[in-house]
Structure formats: C-alpha cells, structure tokens
Amino acid sequence: xxTPQETYESERLVLRxxxxxxxxxxxxxDADWTLLADNAGEPYAEHTREQTWGVRQGVHVxxxxxxxxxxxAITVLADDRHTLNEFVEMLRGHLETLPxxxxxxxxxxxxxxxxxxxxxxxLAISAPAEFDREVHIQMTQLSKxxxxxxxxxxxxxxxYLPWPQMRxxxxxxAEHDAHPxxxxxxxxxxxxxxxxxxxxx
Numbered sequence: 001x002x003t004p005q006e007t008y009e010s011e012r013l014v015l016r017x018x019x020x021x022x023x024x025x026x027x028x029x030d031a032d033w034t035l036l037a038d039n040a041g042e043p044y045a046e047h048t049r050e051q052t053w054g055v056r057q058g059v060h061v062x063x064x065x066x067x068x069x070x071x072x073a074i075t076v077l078a079d080d081r082h083t084l085n086e087f088v089e090m091l092r093g094h095l096e097t098l099p100x101x102x103x104x105x106x107x108x109x110x111x112x113x114x115x116x117x118x119x120x121x122x123l124a125i126s127a128p129a130e131f132d133r134e135v136h137i138q139m140t141q142l143s144k145x146x147x148x149x150x151x152x153x154x155x156x157x158x159x160y161l162p163w164p165q166m167r168x169x170x171x172x173x174a175e176h177d178a179h180p181x182x183x184x185x186x187x188x189x190x191x192x193x194x195x196x197x198x199x200x201x
Contacts, residue, residue, distance in 0.1 A: 008084045012064070012073040014103060014126045016096040020072025021049055021065040027094060028053050033061070048159065059087055068156060069121035098122070107138055113147040120150070124157035131163045143169050148179040155185040159192060164201040167193060 017023050028035070034054040039045045049065040058079035065072040074091065078084035091097075103126050107119045120142050127135045139161065143154045155173065158166050170193070173186035 005079055008078050008081045010076040010084055010088050011128070012075050012126050013088070013091065013095070013097045014071060014073045014122050016098050018070040018072075019065075020070060021051070021063060023095065024051075024053075024061075024063050024072060024074065028061075031055070036060070047156070055087070059083060061091075064125055064160075066121050066125050066160075068153065069118045071118070071122040071125060073122075073125040098126075100126075104134060104138075108141050108145070113145075113150050116142065116145065116147070116150045117153040120153055121157055124160040127161055131165055135161065136163070136165055136169075139166070140169050143173055148177075148182050151177060151179070152182045152185055155182065155189045158189045162193065162196055162198045164199050167198070167201055 014020075015023055027033075035051065036054045037050070037052040039048075039050045047067050049063075049067065051063045051065075053061040053063070055061055060077045062075040062077065063072055064075070074095075074097075076084055076088050076091065078087060103123055105119070107116050107123065110116050110119065120138070123135060123138060139154055139157065142150055145151050145154075151173065155170065158170055167190065170186045170190050174183055174190060177183045177186065
C-alpha cells in the first residue's frame with residue numbers, strides 16, 4: 001500500500017498592497033493558474049474570502065482575504081520542501097509582502113484608530129494555526145483599546161485565531177466592555193468558537 005504524499009506548507013505571506021485579492025487574481029491569470037475553490041456567495045464570504053489556486057501538479061496557493069481591511073495572506077502548499085521554498089521566493093519576487101518585523105510592530109503605539117484596526121487585522125491573518133504568544137499579547141492589549149471600533153475589530157480578528165487562549169479575552173469583552181456592540185460581537189465570536197469546537201483554555 002502506498003504511503004500518503006506529505007504536504008508542506010509555507011508561513012502566511014501578507015501582501016502590502018490592497019485590495020490583496022485583486023493583486024493575486026491578476027498574477028494568477030497572467031500565470032495561467034486554475035481556480036480550484038472559491039467561497040464567493042457563501043454567507044461568511046462578506047467577511048472572509050477564501051480561494052485556492054492550482055499552480056501545477058503538487059503546488060497550490062491558498063488566499064485568505066479579510067474584507068474589513070482588504071489585506072490578503074497567501075499560503076503555499078507543495079509536495080516537497082524544495083519546490084515550496086522555490087515557489088515562495090518566486091512569489092516574493094512578484095508580490096510585495098510585509099516582513100514579520102513590520103507585521104509585529106506594537107500596534108497600540110499608533111495614534112490613529114483606523115491604523116490600529118488595519119494593523120490588527122493584518123496581524124491576525126498572518127498568524128500561524130498554532131498558538132502564538134506575541135500575537136495573543138497584542139490582541140489582549142487591543143481588546144482594552146480606548147476606541148470601541150478597535151475593540152470590535154478584535155472580536156472579528158478572533159475568527160482568524162481559533163485558539164483556546166482567545167476565549168478569556170472574548171469572555172472579558174462579552175461581560176465587561178462598555179459598548180453594547182462590542183459585547184454582542186464578542187458573544188457572537190464565542191458562539192463561533194463553540195461551533196468550530198475550539199476547546200476551553
């Protein structure tokens with residue numbers, strides 16, 4: 001019996017330009033990639049757009065786009081590590097991506113609430129599937145931001161961070177936030193965690 005083919009996955013590459021999905025689509029069409037999956041028309045697509053492109057045998061590109069900020073993150077999947085690394089470098093040469101140092105700047109230090117909102121969303125879509133302490137610390141700080149729009153953006157960003165450690169952050173917001181919209185959105189985010197089977201911390 002044959003052994004299942006192992007798949008290697010890159011870190012998420014966040015595009016600097018917006019709208020990110022259009023930038024990727026132009027590259028895909030120019031390079032003759034095949035669109036394999038697209039959640040357009042599904043209820044949550046108005047918040048999160050997901051597409052999977054087939055590049056060639058053994059190489060796929062997954063594109064995650066946040067509707068609030070219009071930032072997109074790309075993940076490359078390949079059958080071998082060498083091909084993965086080569087293709088990621090090719091993408092970096094064609095698309096301007098944000099370095100980790102910039103993505104992980106301390107967001108609370110930016111004075112403009114809109115800037116904080118956009119930066120927290122792009123940080124969230126860049127985060128790995130596994131718990132990331134640095135991202136969690138930033139989200140905890142921003143959940144107490146002076147501006148309710150920023151705090152509400154944390155509840156939306158939690159959808160990209162399905163970690164048990166995010167539950168206490170959302171619970172505190174649901175119970176104690178001064179703004180009713182933020183409290184309600186935190187409750188909704190917790191329901192989504194329940195539906196997704198995210199365990200308690």
